[in-house]
Amino acid sequence: MKGRRVTFGAILLEIIIVIIGISIAFGLSNWGERRKEVRMGDEFVRTMINDLKSDSAAFVYQIANVQENISNVESFMDMCRRKDFREDSVRWYVGNFMNKNNWLINSNTYEILKSGGKLDIITDFELRSDISFFYRIRTYQTDVILEQNLAFEQNQMNPYLTKHSDYFISDIPDNGFVRDIEFQNLLGRWRDLKEGKLSIYENTLEDIKALIPKLEAYLE
Template identity: 25%
Template sequence: MTKNKSWLHKAGEIAIEILIIVFAISFSLFLERQREESNDQKLEKDFYSGLTIDLKQDREQLQSDRKFFVNMSHAFDYFKRMSDTTKLNADSINVNYNYLISSSDFVSNSAHYQALKSTGKLSIIENKELLNQIISLYETKIPILISSTRFFNDKKEHGIIAYAESHMRMGKNTNITQVMSDPIAKNYLLTGGYITQIINNYDDALKAVDTVLAKTTKEED
C-alpha cells in the first residue's frame, strides 16, 4: 500500500512537471505570437505610410504623362489634317512636331510594394480587399499601361519619326507640308489611334491609384 502511494505521489509530481513544461511552452509560444503580431502591425503601418508616398508620386506622374499623351494626340491630328495647301504657322508646327517625335514612359514608384512582396509578407495586410486592389494596381494596371506606351513608342520611332527625319527639312524652307501630305506619312500617322487606348490605360491606373490611396490614408489614421 505504501509503495502504491509512493508511486502515485511520484506520478503526480511528474504530471505537475509536465503541466508546468506544457504551460511554459504554450506561454512562450503565446508571447512569440504576440511579438510577431506586434511586429506585423508595425510593419503594416510602416508599409501604408511608405505606399502612400509612392502613390502620391505616381499620381503626379500619371497626370503629367496623361496630359502629354493628350497633347501628342492633338499633334497627330494636326499633321493628319495637313495638306500641300496648309498655311504654315511656325509656332504651331514646332509645338506639334515636338510632341510628335517625343516619347514618355511611366516609371512607377513601387519600392515599398516590391520590398514587402519580396519578403513574402503581403499577407500582413489585414484588409484583404485593399490587398487585392494593391496587387491589381501593381501587377495588372501599371504593367498594361507600361506595355501599351512602349509598344506605341516603338511603332512611332520606326514609323513616322524615322520617315520624317529622313525626308523632312526644317527651318525657313521647310518641306513639312509635302512630307506630311505624302500617303506613306499619312499611313504612319494612323498609329496615333493607339493614343486613345493609352489615355484610357492612364485613366484606369489613376482610378486605381486614387482608390488605393484613399484607403491607405485611412489605414494610417
C-alpha cells in the same frame, strides 16, 4: 506505495507546469512576432501611400500633356487633309507632335512584399486583393503601352523622318513629305497610340485615387 504515488503526481504536475510555461512562452513569442509583422505592414502601407501620391501627381501632369499632344496631332492631320501646308505651321507641328509623355508606376514597395512572400502582413484580405490587382494590371498596361510607343517610334516614325532629315537642317526646307499618304497614316497611328495611352493613364489615376483612401483607412 503511497509515497511513490505522491512522487509520481508531483512529477506529473511539474511536467504539466513546464508544458504550460513553454506554451505560454511560445504563444507570447508568436504574438510578439505577429505584432512586429503588423507594424512592418503598416510601414509598408505608409510607403505605398507616398508612392501612390507621387504617381498621382505625375499622372495628372502626364495626362494633360498627352491630351495636348493628341490635340496637336489631330490639328496637324486636319491641316494635311485640307492641304494647308504653310511653312511655319508645318515646322511647328513637326517639331512638337513627337513630344514623349511616359510614366511608369512605382511598384517597388509592392514588389518587395510580393517577392518576399510578405503580402499577408497586410491583414485586410480585400485590401490585399485591391493592391495586387492595381499593381499587376496597371503596371502591366503602362509597361505595354510604353513598349508599343517606343516600338512605333524606333521602327516606323523615326526611320521615316530620318529619310527626310534635310527638312530639319535645310535653310529652304522641302515640306513635301508631309503630303505623303504614308506620313499621314503614321500620324493616324501615332494619334491612336496616344489615345490608348491616355485611356490607360486616366484609368490608372482613377484607381490610384480610389486606393489611397482605402490604405489610409487601414492605418486608422
